[in-house]
Amino acid sequence: MLADLGSGHPGGSLSSVEILTxxxxxxxxxxxxxxxxxxxxxxxxxxxxxxxxxxxxMAEAGYFPVEELxxxxxxxxxxxxxxxxGSPPGVEMSSGSxxxxxxxxxxxCLAARLDGKAFRVYCLLGxxxxxxxxxxxxxxxxxxxxxxxxxxxxxxxxxxxxxxxAETMDLEPLDAKLTAFGWHVIPVxxxxxxxxxxxxxxxxxxxxxxxxxxxxxxxxxxxxxxENNPDWHGxxxxxxxxxxxxxxxxE
Amino acid sequence: xxxxSPAPAATREALGPTLKRLAGEGLPIVVVDADLxxxxxxxxxxxxxxxxxxxxxxxxQNMIGVSAGLAAAGxxxxxxxxxxxxxxxxxxxxxxxxxxxxxxxxxVASHGGISVGxxxxxxxxxxxxxxxxxxxxxxxxxxxxxxxxxxAIELAARTxxxxxxxxxxxxxxxxxxxxxxxxxxxxxxxxxxxDATIIALGIMVQPALDxxxxxxxxxxDCRVLNMxxxxxxxxxxxxxxxxETGAIVTAEEHQVHVGMAAMVAxxxxxxxxxxxxxxxxxxxxxxxxxxxxxxxxxxxTSDAIVREVKAVLARKTGSDGRK
Numbered sequence: 001m002l003a004d005l006g007s008g009h010p011g012g013s014l015s016s017v018e019i020l021t022x023x024x025x026x027x028x029x030x031x032x033x034x035x036x037x038x039x040x041x042x043x044x045x046x047x048x049x050x051x052x053x054x055x056x057x058m059a060e061a062g063y064f065p066v067e068e069l070x071x072x073x074x075x076x077x078x079x080x081x082x083x084x085x086g087s088p089p090g091v092e093m094s095s096g097s098x099x100x101x102x103x104x105x106x107x108x109c110l111a112a113r114l115d116g117k118a119f120r121v122y123c124l125l126g127x128x129x130x131x132x133x134x135x136x137x138x139x140x141x142x143x144x145x146x147x148x149x150x151x152x153x154x155x156x157x158x159x160x161x162x163x164x165x166a167e168t169m170d171l172e173p174l175d176a177k178l179t180a181f182g183w184h185v186i187p188v189x190x191x192x193x194x195x196x197x198x199x200x201x202x203x204x205x206x207x208x209x210x211x212x213x214x215x216x217x218x219x220x221x222x223x224x225x226x227e228n229n230p231d232w233h234g235x236x237x238x239x240x241x242x243x244x245x246x247x248x249x250x251e
Numbered sequence: 252x253x254x255x256s257p258a259p260a261a262t263r264e265a266l267g268p269t270l271k272r273l274a275g276e277g278l279p280i281v282v283v284d285a286d287l288x289x290x291x292x293x294x295x296x297x298x299x300x301x302x303x304x305x306x307x308x309x310x311x312q313n314m315i316g317v318s319a320g321l322a323a324a325g326x327x328x329x330x331x332x333x334x335x336x337x338x339x340x341x342x343x344x345x346x347x348x349x350x351x352x353x354x355x356x357x358x359v360a361s362h363g364g365i366s367v368g369x370x371x372x373x374x375x376x377x378x379x380x381x382x383x384x385x386x387x388x389x390x391x392x393x394x395x396x397x398x399x400x401x402x403a404i405e406l407a408a409r410t411x412x413x414x415x416x417x418x419x420x421x422x423x424x425x426x427x428x429x430x431x432x433x434x435x436x437x438x439x440x441x442x443x444x445x446d447a448t449i450i451a452l453g454i455m456v457q458p459a460l461d462x463x464x465x466x467x468x469x470x471x472d473c474r475v476l477n478m479x480x481x482x483x484x485x486x487x488x489x490x491x492x493x494x495e496t497g498a499i500v501t502a503e504e505h506q507v508h509v510g511m512a513a514m515v516a517x518x519x520x521x522x523x524x525x526x527x528x529x530x531x532x533x534x535x536x537x538x539x540x541x542x543x544x545x546x547x548x549x550x551x552t553s554d555a556i557v558r559e560v561k562a563v564l565a566r567k568t569g570s571d572g573r574k
Contacts, residue, residue, distance in 0.1 A: 038325070085323075085352040093323070097347045103313045104348055107283075107320020107328070110305055114281070114326075134344065137313035145305070 001052060003242030005073050007081075010245075011232040012126060013053035015157040015190070015217035020057040022196040023122055023153075032062035035089035041119050042108055044093050046101020047126035047155065048082040049234065054091070055079050063090040099132030101125065102152060106138055109147040109210075120149045120204075128160030131169045142210040143182025150210040151203045152183070155190065157219035161233050175214060183212040190215025222249040260425055262418040262453075263361040265400035267295025270329060273408050274300055280408060281321050283307060283330040285314045291331040291361040291418075311336045315344035315356070322355040327408055333367075334360040334376030334417055338383045349413050350386040356414075357407045358383075363393070363417040364504030365532070365549060366454055368542035376417075377532045381509035383415045384482050390414045390435065391482035395456035396426045399479055402433035410435065417453065419504075421542045424457050426477075436480045438488035444474035447560050448492035448499050452478050452511050454551075455502035455530070461553035466560060473560065481511060489518045493525040498563045500528040502556050507531035526566040528559040 002008035020043075024030075028041045045054050052072065059066045064078070068088075071077035078088045082096025093104050105123040112119050129135060142150055156174070158165050165171060178185045184206045188195040196215065203211035219233070220226025223245040226237075237245055270293065274280045280296075281303045288294030297304035305321075307313045311332055318328040330337070337360045338345050349356045365375045384391050390412065394400035400418055407414035426441070433439075441456070442463055451459035456477045463473040474496055476488055492499055499519060501512040512529035519525055530550060537549050546552055 094347055094352045097343050099312075100316050100344055100348050103316020103344070104320040104323070106313075107317040107322070108324050109320075110281075110317065111321050111324030111326050114302065115324075134310075134312040134316065137307070137310035138316065141307050141310070141313055141317070144308075 001056070001069050001072055002236040003239055004070065006236050007073060008052055008236050009049040009234050010052070010237065011159060011219040011226055011229070012047060012050045012155065012157065014221045014223065014226065015219045016050050016053050016124065016155050017221065018191050018193050018196060019124060019153055019155060019215055020053050022193055022200065024057045024061045026197050027122065027200040029119070032058075032090065035063065039117055039119050042092050042105070042121045044101045044105045044121060044123040045083055046095055046123055047098065047129050048095030050126070051079075051083045054083065058090055064088045098126070098129040099134035102135055102138035102142070105150055105152075106142050106145070106147060109142070109150045110145060112149055113147075120151065122151045122153065124153045124155060126160070127154055127156045127158065127165050127171060128168070130154060130171050130174070139178065139181050139183070146208050147210045148207050151200065151213060152210065153213045153215055155217055156214050157217040159219040159228060159230050159233065163230050178212045178214075182209055184209050185212050185214060187214045187216065190217035191221060224248060258425070259422040260397040261420060261422050262394050262397055262400040263290070263292055263420060265394075265397050265404055266331060266359050266361070266418065267292035269401050269404045270296045271299045273405060274303070278408055279326050281305065281326045281328050283314050283318045283321070283328060285309055285311050285330070285332045285336070287332045290333070291359065293329065293331040293359070311341040312344045315341045316348050318356045319348040319354050327355055327357065329357045329359060331359040331361065333374065334363040334379040335374055338379055338415070339376070342382055345383070346386055350389050353388050353412055355411055358413070358415045359404065359418060360415065361418045362420045364419060364454060365537040365545045365551070366419055366421050366504060366542040368420070368545060369539050371539040372536040375537055377505050377537075378509065379417065380481060380505050380511070384514070388413060389482060390480070392435070392480050393417045393453035394479055395451075395453055395477050396423065398425060398427040398429070398431055399433050402431070403479065406433060406435055419454050423454055426457060426460070433479065436483045436485055438485040439477040439479060440474065441477050442473065442475040444472040445496055446472045446498065447564060448474040448476060448496045449556060449560065450476045450478050450489070450492065450499060450501045450511070450515055452481065452503040452505070454504050458551070458553040459502050459556055462556035462560065465553065465557050471560065471564065478511060481514070484514055484518065486518045489515055490522045493519045494523045497525050498560070498567055499525055500530060500556060500559045500563055502530040504551055505531055506534060508534055526563050528563040530555050530559050
């Protein structure tokens with residue numbers, strides 16, 4: 001998909017594969033045939049550059065034909081280079097400028113509570129994205145409003161656009177910071193589907209506060225030359241590299 | 252149309268009471284507040300609807316995002332702060348979270364312009380209209396008085412899509428009576444005229460009317476347009492003004508090089524070119540002071556409009572300024 005095109009963000013997509021798999025195939029109450037169902041759970045991709053994994057997962061879930069994935073980033077495609085709300089239906093929010101998804105999720109959660117609706121909102125953030133000031137405005141806001149219908153998942157892959165997070169602007173101790181802000185924090189191995197599903201289940205039982213799942217992941221997971229390598233944040237593989245990558249992942 | 256109300260009022264005073272009334276009529280209004288709701292009057296909504304009033308603290312970026320999320324879930328989301336903070340502090344959030352998806356977020360920015368007064372230049376929004384007008388799909392309204400502000404807020408609440416409404420701090424004359432009907436995207440012809448047209452915005456509408464009356468004494472017949480909707484701009488009214496009066500002066504409480512003057516000039520030059528002049532902030536910042544003193548010092552007065560009209564009339568080709 002990315003090799004064919006020559007652009008895109010493979011690293012942060014591969015680190016989120018199991019997270020989105022757990023959400024779309026186990027956690028979310030949704031109906032791909034009714035993407036505008038008012039009572040659906042929402043998945044908000046705040047780290048919009050990881051839309052290849054969003055589109056791939058949505059296609060597998062039945063939102064649109066898998067064949068359409070080859071149109072990604074091309075003229076006239078519904079699969080825009082960063083997510084555009086409603087394109088295709090089921091993409092909840094326009095994103096791509098980091099830091100905006102959690103605020104949006106809070107608005108959805110406030111509306112759900114106001115209307116007495118039971119839907120829950122799942123928001124995926126990157127760890128580099130947690131350097132944005134707006135993210136911390138939102139991290140402060142959600143516990144203040146006691147939004148127990150909100151789950152933030154942080155894809156803690158440790159690598160951002162240019163370099164390693166820890167050497168760019170370190171986030172640690174992230175769990176202590178989130179706990180201090182009033183979140184219920186659950187650390188998991190973000191590539192372990194069982195741990196992920198258990199964490200989402202645990203979050204449903206938490207009342208009076210939102211839950212943050214810190215998912216330890218490997219950027220570029222499954223592809224030897226991409227793993228933990230900052231070079232692969234925003235660069236597409238060549239045809240040969242893509243063939244090797246797909247062979248390693250065992251597509 | 253120009254009946255004078257006994258009591259001057261600030262345009263910002265329209266927000267709280269109007270939102271309470273509209274919620275009472277069943278509109279799904281919610282308010283997101285960033286700690287300036289007393290000044291913008293949005294906080295009055297909280298008295299009647301505490302569960303629909305959401306405080307985010309001093310965090311304008313989050314305010315926009317939360318509003319967008321509420322709007323996406325079916326609410327008519329109003330948010331308000333000062334014009335210096337919205338769009339300035341949260342421009343990218345407005346762009347990506349509100350404007351691009353076209354969400355039902357109503358941004359009401361009070362304390363527009365230098366008429367904020369003593370608080371000084373960090374508090375004086377004179378570039379907000381340029382920023383917000385750069386975003387396709389955002390309706391931009393600058394009411395001239397509290398009657399128009401009330402109607403603009405109601406229209407925004409009843410019309411899908413993003414709106415930006417700029418209100419002001421000082422009490423100013425009430426130009427319209429209750430028979431007035433604000434129309435989105437339509438310039439309001441406050442006075443017909445054939446020698447020149449003054450296109451005024453917000454707080455500059457009353458000085459424009461005063462200038463037209465003063466020029467009448469000198470035999471100059473001025474048309475006055477209240478261009479309360481800056482976006483979408485009433486291009487037909489501008490083209491007609493250029494064609495029928497042959498001279499245009501804009502008046503705004505904003506930087507002219509990126510403000511209404513520039514927007515009107517684009518329309519005029521693309522159709523029937525006519526000489527133009529601009530009253531407004533001329534590529535500089537103001538300072539602290541009483542608001543009426545600032546308006547005087549920075550040339551935002553009826554006298555300044557009169558001078559500008561005369562200067563433009565002198566540039567009308569081969570004439571003494573009269574048609």
